[in-house]
Amino acid sequence: MAFEQLKAGIALILEEIEKRPDDRHILQEQLREKIAEFRAMGLPVPEDILRLEEQLGDDDADDIYDNMPV
Template identity: 55%
Template sequence: MAFEAIKSQIETLLERMENQPEDKHELYLQLHEKLNEWRATGQPVPEDLLELEQALEAEFAEEEKA
């Protein structure tokens, strides 16, 4: 998949995360998948997206412990 298409899909996921916070876990999984596709293109992932991915991963790991 072209880099620009992946970037566009990530932007859409971020918008959905803002508008539908109840689906946050599902959207995180989709974001993680798209970031992996991005990584596969050889392009560096922007730092803010990496930080978001890590923060969401930590949040869900804490929820699983509870």
């Protein structure tokens, strides 16, 4: 049951990321907290969730260069 509740919580966070892209950084932290809950309970973290979290992190790395003068 806990596994399904965590997955449902992640689904809600993903919906919010789509609706509020400007708040993505805040929501990404919530996603990391959910992933930590999976691990704390000894549950496997779904691969698609891990890939998404990595992709969001990569997007953050790209954001560093958005305002750099060329």
